[in-house]
Amino acid sequence: MSHIKKIALLVNPHSRHGLGVRVAEHAQRGFANRGVAVEVLTGSDAVDAERLAVDACNSDDIDAVVVVGGDGSIRLALDAAVAAGGTTPIGVIPAGSGNDLARALRLPIDDVSAAVDVIVGGGVTRIDLGRVTLDGGATTTFVTVAATGFDADVTARAVSMRWPKGQSRYTLAAARELIGLGPRRYRIVVDGEPKVDADVVFAAVGNTRSYGGGMLVTPDASLTDGQLDVTLAAYQRRLGRITIARIFPRVFTGTHVEHSLVRQLRGARIEISAEPTALVSVDGDVVGSLPAVFDVLPSAVGVLTAG
């Protein structure tokens, strides 16, 4: 018998341009059919949604907080679970644009009934969270990938575009950002050891393998290893734009890491600075700029997964 008897369903009505509401109705029927009681929570904004999620995690009669939304909403619920002591498991009904956490955990995407089955099954995997500390001390957690430099510039541009949808939005945004591409001197320290002092195009710090809807930027990252994976691309003045234009599409398959200008690092604490500075985005939201420290909160929270 499942121990999931009552859930709080945290719905982001704005995820994937409003799709979240319909997905939530479908999920509610699924839970009702399986005898699980549902309390629907819809915040008036992201801050209100996180407050509701913390209250639900602290409530004795809620067995899990289930998110209907994308990675931004999931991060909000995971933060709430950590704030409430990290014992309430988080379920995921994917309804975002990217759904990269769901991909990493092999959760059903575009199959609400199957996602409900996973949640009712009650299996829990404890996962790591990433954390960014910006200059001045402000912190933000992330669940998928923190991007800096060219790929944060691409993210910033892509999220501001209404068209096209899906991965082609990133390709178009990348083409536009290539026009103004220049080198930045990056210094990267991994677990106290200086590793990089070079002209770099981008450095991404991954908790999951993919971001942006399956782009395998840190293809060997694991949610359960207590480490963060870094992928960076060196800048070569002569080859700059052409090389990046060649490397970038290979991110979709993860084969970019085989290119001689691309390097991978792994550690629990990554310090990155750049001259000139570069944007930092986490889970697809721009949060500030370098310098920043990226570290891991190992096994911080439980997510409902199959088996």
Ligand SMILES: Nc1ncnc2c1ncn2[C@@H]1O[C@H](COP(=O)(O)OP(=O)(O)OP(=O)(O)O)[C@@H](O)[C@H]1O
């Ligand atoms: N009730 C709410 N009202 C307004 N904003 C919300 C609410 N709940 C969550 N949000 C915010 O909306 C943003 C986007 O939501 P979400 O990640 O669910 O969808 P998405 O952007 O379509 O998907 P993805 O992150 O996979 O690209 C997140 O940053 C999240 O914090």
